[in-house]
Amino acid sequence: MKLLLIGLDGVRVDVALPQALTMHRGFEEPDHPTDPRFAAGERPAGAPTMPSPALSTATPAPTLARLLDGGCVLPVWMTPPTDSGPGWASLLTGTRHEENNVWWNEFVGHRLARTPDILSRIYFANPSARTFAASTWDALVDPSGPGPVFHQRVDQQVGGQHQLMKASDFSEGCRSADTQVRGHAAWVLNHEGPDAAFVYFEDVDEAGHQHGAASAEYREAITRVDEHVRHLVKAVSERYEQLDEEWLVAVVTDHGHKPEGGHGEDEVDVRRSFLLLHHIGPADVADDLRTRASGVPSLRSEEVTPLLLDLLGAQSGSWDPHHDVGRVRDVATVGPTRNLEYEW
Numbered sequence: 358m359k360l361l362l363i364g365l366d367g368v369r370v371d372v373a374l375p376q377a378l379t380m381h382r383g384f385e386e387p388d389h390p391t392d393p394r395f396a397a398g399e400r401p402a403g404a405p406t407m408p409s410p411a412l413s414t415a416t417p418a419p420t421l422a423r424l425l426d427g428g429c430v431l432p433v434w435m436t437p438p439t440d441s442g443p444g445w446a447s448l449l450t451g452t453r454h455e456e457n458n459v460w461w462n463e464f465v466g467h468r469l470a471r472t473p474d475i476l477s478r479i480y481f482a483n484p485s486a487r488t489f490a491a492s493t494w495d496a497l498v499d500p501s502g503p504g505p506v507f508h509q510r511v512d513q514q515v516g517g518q519h520q521l522m523k524a525s526d527f528s529e530g531c532r533s534a535d536t537q538v539r540g541h542a543a544w545v546l547n548h549e550g551p552d553a554a555f556v557y558f559e560d561v562d563e564a565g566h567q568h569g570a571a572s573a574e575y576r577e578a579i580t581r582v583d584e585h586v587r588h589l590v591k592a593v594s595e596r597y598e599q600l601d602e603e604w605l606v607a608v609v610t611d612h613g614h615k616p617e618g619g620h621g622e623d624e625v626d627v628r629r630s631f632l633l634l635h636h637i638g639p640a641d642v643a644d645d646l647r648t649r650a651s652g653v654p655s656l657r658s659e660e661v662t663p664l665l666l667d668l669l670g671a672q673s674g675s676w677d678p679h680h681d682v683g684r685v686r687d688v689a690t691v692g693p694t695r696n697l698e699y700e701w
């Protein structure tokens with residue numbers, strides 16, 4: 358089974374997939390408390406409220422709704438700060454902020470070299486694996502950006518086993534960049550079928566910042582990004598149709614948005630994320646996946662990567678637990694003891 362993981366930045370599940378909220382009790386409230394350092398401040402006077410769902414009759418995300426039909430959805434509760442950097446670093450590496458040291462979008466002092474991303478974990482599990490990542494946000498894939506979250510693995514890039522693509526067409530902001538990412542990603546997925554792929558879109562987050570989550574523009578951006586998702590799912594679905602390749606399609610977001618726009622703190626609507634899972638392949642395998650996933654309680658962001666690796670059957674190697682792997686220790690510059698037992 359191959360993996361297509363799609364990252365949609367800043368999508369409120371209650372706007373994109375309101376029906377999901379009634380499908381899992383874990384959506385009701387956060388599963389863990391937050392650090393008071395990242396508590397929400399006062400809302401500005403005159404801030405808008407979210408429109409009633411009854412007023413929004415059209416389905417904003419028909420592809421996500423179709424993926425949920427026959428798939429399943431799990432609540433994911435982000436740990437503040439709910440900025441994109443810490444969110445994606447945690448989601449994509451399976452580590453907490455304290456482990457990867459990504460607290461802001463500047464990534465200053467990050468430890469991502471020690472916290473390999475999900476694609477690298479799959480490569481480590483099997484060095485034959487071919488991996489691919491495409492992103493509108495350079496911090497995820499570009500070594501000259503603030504991250505990157507995805508390891509470069511230059512040797513694998515030379516050998517065509519690992520491909521990284523970043524958007525360059527920002528003539529219409531994230532909207533044009535996302536379209537560029539979609540076109541490239543759909544081609545690679547359809548023709549090359551990498552064993553594991555991550556594709557990221559940013560249009561919704563940009564609309565959230567500019568207009569707020571209560572706006573029509575925010576819903577419209579969700580619809581545009583949903584169409585990108587449809588292209589990617591179509592690309593891998595054709596591979597199942599023609600080549601019998603099975604695919605696990607997963608969709609996740611890093612945070613919601615306030616009605617007036619913005620994120621970063623601990624509001625429930627900002628912390629609430631989701632993991633949408635859909636198996637493309639024989640019906641009995643899809644049933645099995647749904648059964649396995651339905652027993653999963655709500656997730657924290659750092660639990661998404663381990664769950665996906667488990668569903669794929671990718672297992673990492675390990676050291677003797679008594680070996681303090683990675684710890685840096687230096688010898689004291691005290692000169693020899695002259696005990697010949699230590700001299701060679």
Ligand SMILES: [Zn+2]
Pocket residue numbers: 366367440441442444562611612
């Ligand atoms: Zn974000």
